[in-house]
Amino acid sequence: MWPRDRKLRKLDECPYYLVSRASLLMTATLKKTFAGAGIRGLRPSYLVVLWCLWQRDGQKMIQLARCAGLEPSTMTGLLDRMERDGFVTREPAPQDRRAMHIQLTDKGLGVHDTAMRMMDETLSMLFMGIPLEEIDIAARVLRRIISNVRGTTGESTGR
Amino acid sequence: MWPRDRKLRKLDECPYYLVSRASLLMTATLKKTFAGAGIRGLRPSYLVVLWCLWQRDGQKMIQLARCAGLEPSTMTGLLDRMERDGFVTREPAPQDRRAMHIQLTDKGLGVHDTAMRMMDETLSMLFMGIPLEEIDIAARVLRRIISNVRGTTGESTGR
């Protein structure tokens, strides 16, 4: 529980600052790692979508949005770029004429191993000098924050 | 240290996903809290700048950028909006004709107490059910991530 009486003296004592800054820096780092790995056009933001499709190829946009935790309006632009960069194809879904059927291209599928390796490498660098035990606690804290927000926004259990 | 042999099965086992998602959700939550507190036009992104100015009013843009960890080009737009919304004034600095002197308005100064209270309230909600001990560990992990990135980007010690 956050202690009401804790005074924030410096910026880096504020959890909100820490999470925001870490997020931006981790993204920038990942971007550089990708750039140096010879994968043309792969961006950190593509990862959540690729991840969903690697698990199960061929999904509707709305499914990807829910899986990635992004708004549908955000997915539109994201998929525009992913299509432009050759990672996915977007076709009208056969059963539902409202829906779009998103599928991996060969490039999108083939990039899996390298992307995972790059992610691993990046995480190794980012977590340098931090005991694994603390990394796992931090992950648990973040998961709880996420579920705390979902719980109070009137969302059902994130399905 | 991040274990190389750890396989990421689900998205929420990936620290990068957790930090990004938490960052977005925390920002959205803070935004809602501000909106409900009757402070006209206060946004989460303004906080870092206000924080720096609350500590010491009257700074150059470049100082604010360094303090906040943002690029100068980002500060330009941010200060445009903060000026527009009445939190700061931007005047040419007297000693250095290249520089801009950023100062709090009455509104910018007066919003301090409410903003801190709202931040406190938001953090209480976000950290619901998490032991303080774990929050502090998570904060330490994030600080270390941040310094790890700064350390390898060729930046000096964040001055």
Next chain:
DNA sequence: TACGTATTATTCGCATACATACTATCCGCT
């Protein structure tokens, strides 16, 4: 079957962030 509602995706406007290129100014050194 037809109507009303829900769902799916897109468009638009805005905010936030970066990199790059540019202008203006300052400062050290000759």
Next chain:
DNA sequence: AGCGGATAGTATGTATGCGAATAATACGTA
């Protein structure tokens, strides 16, 4: 004094994300 490099800030283009409004389609129910 003046030249060259460093510094401060802005402009521009792109990426990423949200919310509100819109269009098209699907579906339950009368």
